[in-house]
Every structure is written in structure tokens, then in C-alpha cells.
Amino acid sequence: IALECILLLILQQIAAPGPQESADDSPGIALAWKAHQIIRSRFHLPLSTAVLAKELHCNADYLGRVYRRTFRLTLTEAIHRQRVLAAEKLLISNSLSLTEVARQCGFSDTSYFRQIFRKHTGLTPAGWKQRYCKEHINS
Known part of the structure; x- marks a missing residue:
């Protein structure tokens, strides 16, 4: 569990908007983290980009882009x-x-x-x- 916490902190640092990224990206990052939490807690259920997008009330393509930008993985790879x-x-x-x-x-x-x-x-x-x-x- 300690390693998971360290990994999450590292990912948060990587995902934090840098000088070249605008603050407008923060809603996308928050959405990516919500998707990440759903994947971690409900991986055993039928999950897909479409299911995640529907649950998070957003467009599947947008969710896929912000997730990949945040975690350097596609949603399918993460699942x-x-x-x-x-x-x-x-x-x-x-x-x-x-x-x-x-x-x-x-x-x-x-x-x-x-x-x-x-x-x-x-x-x-x-x-x-x-x-x-x-x-x-x-x-």
C-alpha cells in the first residue's frame, strides 16, 4: 500500500500542470483521476471507455485524451x-x-x-x- 501511495504521489506530480500547460487542463486532470479511481475499484465489472464516460458524464474521446495525457496510458491499457x-x-x-x-x-x-x-x-x-x-x- 505504501508503494501505491508513492506511485500516486509521483503520478500527481507528473500530472500537475507545468508552465506550458494552462490551468484550463485541471478539470480534465480531475476527470482522469476520477476515471482512475473507478478503474481501481471496479476493474472486475464490465468496464470500457464508453462506460466510464457515461458514468462521468463526458465525451468518451475527451476522457480518453485527458486520461492518456495524465497517466500516459489509454483507458483500455489501464483497465x-x-x-x-x-x-x-x-x-x-x-x-x-x-x-x-x-x-x-x-x-x-x-x-x-x-x-x-x-x-x-x-x-x-x-x-x-x-x-x-x-x-x-x-x-
Whole structure:
């Protein structure tokens, strides 16, 4: 949790308007942070740029632009990252099936979950679990 706080402080500094940015950007930054909080708390539910924009009462393209400018990620990348982080924890802490891990992390399709997990970690979920167990449990 301490690392998450440090990361949030760093991101706030990065996102703070610099001399080249106008104060007019602050509503966009606030919107990006609201989207960020929704992603962190509701990643396991059906989430998309359109869903976030509707909930935040704004245009999806605008939300995507301000989010990317603030966090250097697209909304989809942020959702996937949050889901993969949750999946990593579930894979090592439970004996759930891959389908159940995928479902609990917001993926309705197990093969798509595998694809996104591999893209973000460089390993399949099974490979990641094996590697984690080998490095942390057998040492």
C-alpha cells in the first residue's frame, strides 16, 4: 500500500500542470483521476471507455485524451493493467481455475484473458504461476 501511495504521489506530480500547460487542463486532470479511481475499484465489472464516460458524464474521446495525457496510458491499457495485477494475486493465493480467475478479474473470455495477461507479463497465467512458485515458494 505504501508503494501505491508513492506511485500516486509521483503520478500527481507528473500530472500537475507545468508552465506550458494552462490551468484550463485541471478539470480534465480531475476527470482522469476520477476515471482512475473507478478503474481501481471496479476493474472486475464490465468496464470500457464508453462506460466510464457515461458514468462521468463526458465525451468518451475527451476522457480518453485527458486520461492518456495524465497517466500516459489509454483507458483500455489501464483497465487491463489493473485486471492483470488482480489476476497475479489470485493466481498465487487461490486454487481457482483459470476461467474463475479470469471472471473475477473482469474477463468474460478465458483465451482473451490469457492473451492480455501474456502481453502485460510476458508469461501465460500458468507460466507466471509456475515461475512465482519456483522463485518464492521453493527458495
